Amino acid sequence: MVVQQAEPQLRISSDTQFHRPAVDDGQHLWRIARDSKTLDLNASYTYLLWCRDFAETTIMATIDDHPVGFISAYFRPDDPETLLVWQVAVDAEYRGRRLAASMLDALANRVEGAKWLETTITADNEASMRLFQSFAERRDATLERDPLFEGEHFPDDHDTEYLFRIGPLS
Numbered sequence: 471m472v473v474q475q476a477e478p479q480l481r482i483s484s485d486t487q488f489h490r491p492a493v494d495d496g497q498h499l500w501r502i503a504r505d506s507k508t509l510d511l512n513a514s515y516t517y518l519l520w521c522r523d524f525a526e527t528t529i530m531a532t533i534d535d536h537p538v539g540f541i542s543a544y545f546r547p548d549d550p551e552t553l554l555v556w557q558v559a560v561d562a563e564y565r566g567r568r569l570a571a572s573m574l575d576a577l578a579n580r581v582e583g584a585k586w587l588e589t590t591i592t593a594d595n596e597a598s599m600r601l602f603q604s605f606a607e608r609r610d611a612t613l614e615r616d617p618l619f620e621g622e623h624f625p626d627d628h629d630t631e632y633l634f635r636i637g638p639l640s
């Protein structure tokens with residue numbers, strides 16, 4: 471699918487800042503993921519380790535120095551031109567202001583060597599699907615969607631995760 475490029479409309483306040491997380495921020499990523507009520511919450515240890523080892527491919531947003539959102543991502547070891555976005559969350563009271571879209575743009579602009587961007591989304595997550603569809607539109611990139619992890623892959627009750635693959639990114 472080839473889609474039209476459009477300029478994002480930024481509706482985030484001037485005291486919003488984006489930065490690479492430090493280990494001290496791991497607790498905030500864990501808290502934001504927990505409060506999202508949608509993301510799979512991993513052990514707090516995971517977020518600390520993530521902030522130590524994947525800070526270059528992770529972005530967090532603060533408003534008035536208060537952490538309000540993050541995107542965690544990594545370059546796939548077997549496909550180093552592909553940036554896989556693992557988790558995205560914005561605190562409920564700050565949603566709908568283009569914060570996630572702006573973090574995604576900032577992260578994609580910051581990392582070097584990302585030709586493709588992937589993420590997985592469940593079919594009921596309209597907000598997340600729109601976030602990545604509109605990113606593809608802004609980049610004039612194709613977006614392919616296929617099931618990646620289906621019910622039988624999961625040891626627990628988990629909806630199918632669809633792989634969204636976007637690119638090529640220029």
Ligand SMILES: CC(C)(COP(=O)(O)OP(=O)(O)OC[C@H]1O[C@@H](n2cnc3c(N)ncnc32)[C@H](O)[C@@H]1OP(=O)(O)O)[C@@H](O)C(=O)NCCC(=O)NCCS
Nearest residue numbers: 508558559560565566567568569570571597598600601604
């Ligand atoms: C998904 C999430 C990160 C979006 O954050 P956000 O800052 O509110 O998103 P933005 O304001 O940047 O909006 C980005 C796009 O998504 C659309 N969108 C946002 N919320 C939406 C909703 N509830 N339903 C449909 N579309 C929505 C916006 O209209 C915008 O589309 P556009 O670019 O075509 O105008 C946020 O809803 C969230 O944290 N959800 C819980 C965690 C989660 O589900 N994470 C994703 C798991 S895969």
